[in-house]
Amino acid sequence: MASLPPPAAGTRHAGTESTPIRRNPAGNVARPMVQKLPEPQDIAACLEVTTFDTPPFYSTSSQSFRNTVEGYSAPEGTYDPVVRSLHNLAHLFLNGTGGTTHLSPNDPIFVLLHTFTDAIFDEWLRRHPAAVYPLENAPIGHNRDYNMVPFWPPITNAEMFVTAPENLGYSYEADWPSRPVTLTEIITIAVVAALIVVAVIFAITTCAVRSKTYKMDGRQPLLGEQYQRYDDHDRHSDKTQSVV
Numbered sequence: 001m002a003s004l005p006p007p008a009a010g011t012r013h014a015g016t017e018s019t020p021i022r023r024n025p026a027g028n029v030a031r032p033m034v035q036k037l038p039e040p041q042d043i044a045a046c047l048e049v050t051t052f053d054t055p056p057f058y059s060t061s062s063q064s065f066r067n068t069v070e071g072y073s074a075p076e077g078t079y080d081p082v083v084r085s086l087h088n089l090a091h092l093f094l095n096g097t098g099g100t101t102h103l104s105p106n107d108p109i110f111v112l113l114h115t116f117t118d119a120i121f122d123e124w125l126r127r128h129p130a131a132v133y134p135l136e137n138a139p140i141g142h143n144r145d146y147n148m149v150p151f152w153p154p155i156t157n158a159e160m161f162v163t164a165p166e167n168l169g170y171s172y173e174a175d176w177p178s179r180p181v182t183l184t185e186i187i188t189i190a191v192v193a194a195l196i197v198v199a200v201i202f203a204i205t206t207c208a209v210r211s212k213t214y215k216m217d218g219r220q221p222l223l224g225e226q227y228q229r230y231d232d233h234d235r236h237s238d239k240t241q242s243v244v
């Protein structure tokens with residue numbers, strides 16, 4: 001029986017000529033949006049998207065963590081057809097083998113990119129423990145209880161929707177960026193701080209005015225109410241008469 005000969009260097013079994021791995025990072029001048037890598041705050045933002053996936057469970061989904069980390073949405077989760085972010089942006093930034101679908105696994109960077117993407121997913125699962133994977137209406141093979149093709153032995157999407165250290169025997173060490181404070185939050189903090197300052201000034205002023213009024217009245221706050229009355233009586237009685 002004829003068997004396939006081992007591939008010669010530079011060729012693939014399918015018989016087509018292969019090319020060297022090409023990289024031209026940030027070199028796609030025709031598409032300025034992909035001339036930069038994702039920023040740490042983009043990761044912080046996508047980790048805050050609360051729902052794992054939303055209808056139509058596709059590359060057009062909005063407010064879907066899955067579509068956001070994949071990079072078809074803005075990092076905050078809003079779908080926009082012209083946007084490329086996170087995983088997709090890293091692919092397109094490479095602008096060569098790593099940016100071409102079906103060829104990108106030939107570039108070793110693929111492994112780093114996808115490992116880091118999995119680390120983000122793992123962190124997201126940790127932060128959203130009540131999250132659910134779509135039960136139905138996802139694209140073929142992607143419903144919760146469907147097997148993940150082509151893995152063998154069969155394993156369902158639900159079985160992989162779990163945190164790694166507790167269930168899969170590996171863990172990631174990453175310093176996750178914190179989300180920058182938004183303008184709305186800055187304004188809210190400033191308004192609350194101003195209100196607190198006004199309240200404190202009002203309280204101090206009120207105390208000062210009341211204390212001054214008491215002093216002017218000749219009242220002695222350390223005396224009890226009963227003795228206070230004696231004191232009032234003394235002040236109003238004729239001091240020239242001696243008391244026997």
Ligand SMILES: O=C(O)c1cc2cc(O)c(O)cc2[nH]1
Nearest residue numbers: 088091098099100101102104
């Ligand atoms: O256009 C994209 O968003 C895009 C390109 C590209 C290439 C690739 O190899 C991928 O794995 C994903 C991907 N997304």
